[in-house]
Amino acid sequence: MPLQYFTDESLKSISDTFWIVNIGKADAELRKEFASNFSIPTKVPAGGRAPIVYRRSFFSDRNDSRSSSFGIVLQPIVDIAEMARIKYFSTTLEVSMEYSILRSDAKATSNDSKQFEMLYEGKDKYVVKTDDSGYVVSKGAQTSDGIKYSIWFDRDMQNGQFTPHQEMKIIHINLLNANIKKCNVTIINGWSVSADKSGEDRIFVNRMVRTIIVSNDSASIIIPIDFDRLEQETTINAYLLKPKETFIYLNKVKVPCDFKRENYIVKFEERYLASLKKGTSLNEIVLKNYFVDLKELFSKISYGNSKTKAFGNHFLLDLSACSNHEIQEIKRMLHNDENLKHLDFVLHDNTYSHCDNTVIIYNLQNFDLNNEQLRLINKLGFKLATTTLAPSYKQYNFLYESKIADGDFFEAYNKLNELLPAFQVSFNIYGMLGFDTMKE
Secondary structure (H helix, E strand, O other): OOOEOOOOOOEEEEEEEEEEEOOOOOOEEOEEEEEOOEEOOOEEOOOOEEEEEEEEEEEOOOOOOOOOOOOEOOOOEEEEEEEEEEEEOOEEEEEEEEEEEEOOOOEEOOOOOOEEEEEEOOOEEEEEEEOOOOOEEEEEEEOOOOOEEEEEEEEOOOOOOEEEEEOOEEEEEEEOOOOHHHOEEEEEEOOEEEEEEEOOOOEEEOOOEEEEEEEOOOOEEEEEOOHHHOOOEEEEEEOOEOOOOOEEEEOOEEEEOOHHHOEEEEEEOHHHHHHOOOOOOHHHHHHHHHHHHHHHHOOOOEEEEEOOHHHOOOEEEEOOOOOHHHHHHHHHHHHHOOOEEEEEEEOOOOOOOEEEEEEEEEOOOOOOOOHHHHHHHHHOOEEEEEEEEOOOOEEEEEEEOOOEOOHHHHHHHHHHHHHOOOOEEEEEEEOOOOEOOOEO
């Protein structure tokens, strides 16, 4: 049946009649096994015929008291396929009814009623095109200026089946440290710049798009695009980075991070803590037995102890006032100190959240790391510690070659993210700690 649509009517009735013919000399008794919206005769007279009538109604107003969930077309276009099954002794007869119906707000945009449009996703339109006989040949979503996106369907003229194809996908860029409406968005199409837009709230990309650059007067970010890995509509979180600004990857997003602060959480081996003479405060004993001695060697360090009991014996060490030479010497000493478990980098001053030198790698599609990937991971300074089998994937836990999580660790960690684009790469984050007054 050709495409069905409303024409300023509150009720759209669709009907068709099929005839069943009896060429025998006796009446044929029919038994209805299944029939949705079909009226089936119970008898066909000898030498005669009887009608099988299909009838179904659709309402244009979803609030119409006569309607039900089956009588409203909510989508731009709905494909209907219904069937009746009839028994005559041991013989089964099936009758089918197939057609498409448009939502009630569809408007013909051509004089010959071969193209219809409906409002779609608020400000776009859904387009349906038909052939001269009124059968659908193409359908899909597009913007008001004609950009086709989402999945379009074109009918194969050979077999009558619809073939899906995708020309465009939508990207929303959510800047976490700038207003994108005040930024320039440049789309790199292969080796050429295909568009330079300002303040776009959504960006359409095709298979040729390799990169999107978002920038303002002082910072920018380069976002690589893999069309096949994008959802039909994807939100990408991003930060703008100033020239030479250091960063870390969090969920594949480059997040600004200042490694020059040189603030660390010091964690000691349990055997060292157990060897100290217990007093009124283990923390105070550690401060006196360890950090006072360290400060005699390096007078510019600052330190403090945790006042958050739930996080145990944690100590803050601030090296930011030291010279580069002193910082390297302190790190060398601490790395070689068998009493020190690890030195965790403080990610945020306000919360004192921090990370150690452990890196976690996994893939939700259950991909395994191959030998070449393991070799390159080892080359970056990470050694496999353990593997964990989750219900749907394998998790790899690596330790960095140094017990100190500092700028060198994060440079290697960033390279690891870039080496393994198909894997989730993260590190252990701990927080939140509060600290007593720092001792200068």
